[in-house]
Amino acid sequence: MTSIAADPTDSVFVRACRGEPVEHTPVWFMRQAGRSLPEYRELRAEAGLSMLETCRRPDLVTEITLQPVRRHGVDAAVFYSDIVVPVAAAGVGVEIVAGTGPVVAEPIRSSADLARVGRAEDADLSFVEEAIRLLIPKLEGTPLIGFAGAPFTLASYLIEGGPSRSHAKTKALMHGDPQLWHGLAERLAEITSTFLRVQIDAGASAVQLFDSWAGALSEADYRRFVLPHSAAVLQEIGPVVPRIHFGVGTAHLLTAMAEAGADVVGVDWRTPLDQAAALVNVADLRLDGSEPGPARPRAVQGNLDPALLSAPWEVVDHEVRRVLAEGEAAPGHVFNLGHGVPPEADPAVLTRIVELVHKISVR
């Protein structure tokens, strides 16, 4: 590894995020660290700790974050954590139940409930800083992506009390008590900004804001209730490091999610990357600033359908080539799946995808 390659801010991944020339298309996988890897499952079984306890142990976080980098040779590491980690640090009683997801003991549905959510400045995130300081030298130049859940997705867990398909209580609260909604979303935006800031200050070279469930909203509701809070996070963070903004089922929201302040928009498998690149780059036409100067074109990330990881290799090979070809139309392309690695994915297929992307995308 040359000394130039060892500077993560000059890595292929970071340059692709910025739309700069790259030697090949970089690739990483959402949820690459974790449940799909046997070495992860062994480590968790040996440690015998809950998910949240694991996230608070810098030595374990370091090892888990490194595992997929070692195994797959991906172009970026992603900080191993959970979206509820900073919320738990801010005093919300939450547990991650295996097979279910985050479960909140006392859901937030009133101003009295909101008062129980601590402030960002009171959250002790020293274990995050320590984990990243341990990680950076071991990554030997591989860039680290900082990780956080966006205010809407976090709020849905807090309001519903757990995962929800309909987000009914969340939507009823947004529309029925907008003041309480905005109060909660502002609080979560502050906590999220702090969580990302700690990661950047400790050495993360990029961040990804996961608004996994934003696709459940119409564009009108997204713009009214969600965009201002995600924008507060992204604009507070950027543009020091590239900011990736991702959600699932967001074909109708890509322009709005770009407007929130992303350098890279993550796209699920429903929208081809050439169409997505056009949608995320019309955003500035809607801004009303006087002479804002030319905006940097936005890159895209994605978007192999994770459901196809279990298809025969010829299918995967064909789809990887299609995604790369469609990504050529974007100002920058980071290869990824269209959603997280499924728990049952065969890690050997992921490794083979990394090799294929690297081989056929050489400039």
Place this chain on the structure above:
Amino acid sequence: MTSIAADPTDSVFVRACRGEPVEHTPVWFMRQAGRSLPEYRELRAEAGLSMLETCRRPDLVTEITLQPVRRHGVDAAVFYSDIVVPVAAAGVGVEIVAGTGPVVAEPIRSSADLARVGRAEDADLSFVEEAIRLLIPKLEGTPLIGFAGAPFTLASYLIEGGPSRSHAKTKALMHGDPQLWHGLAERLAEITSTFLRVQIDAGASAVQLFDSWAGALSEADYRRFVLPHSAAVLQEIGPVVPRIHFGVGTAHLLTAMAEAGADVVGVDWRTPLDQAAALVNVADLRLDGSEPGPARPRAVQGNLDPALLSAPWEVVDHEVRRVLAEGEAAPGHVFNLGHGVPPEADPAVLTRIVELVHKISVR
């Protein structure tokens, strides 16, 4: 009730589906018959029969189908059944498990498995015919909407063995063994066509094809693997009665779903009806026929977010008015929710919505 109003083919609902002038916007609710109504839960408890047994009892089907018409005063009844009813009649071992959905004992994943799926002509659907012949006089002119699941959504249950969020096995089979996929989808299209044909012949005045999970697919996959089979169903049925074609999360598929041969496209809450009306009416521009003559403009159905049924009434009132205003841009509008009535919905809110739609949409 006048004798003219008593002809269901001249009802407000059917005329709105055809884009003809109407005195007010018609309204019905997907899943209006069933789980949200106390009289339904009582009847099921008294009968002590499984869901599929209930669907095979013409007397019970008649009563359940009538319940929401009596209670809410909706402009159409929808035949009470389940999408797996015709598949079960064709010999597939399937049960509906409360709280889960359809569960298939031996999933279809090979040509040998496909051979176990019977042919449409072998399915005994006489109980459907009998139920509808009982129903029509009791409906006193209220039109009846026939009901069926589309080939993709049915195939997903058969391949996965039950409900799935990722549809991973289905997608892997489509791409990995297209011949088997198309064989299964053709078989299901025949079964679905037969199921709808029986309902139309017995007196249904419209049909709705539910492709509930189509939104999980990219447009390219939808066009390659699904559209031809849904088109086979819709084109075989129409245009004798209006055909409604519905899916969830289909912002990116509305044009393709219209092209499959719908007179009305059902839209979830993610796409405003004015945008949807434009998307479903560009479809014919893509057809390559020589002088096909002017196509009838397509109507839209939807699209109040069912998650908002639990919001304060002022919110519901505001959203109903917005949906009606956006629907004005369409050649025809049938008011509905953007997805089925949730089990926990308050029936009184649904009744109030019917009254509001009727009151404020008077021409």
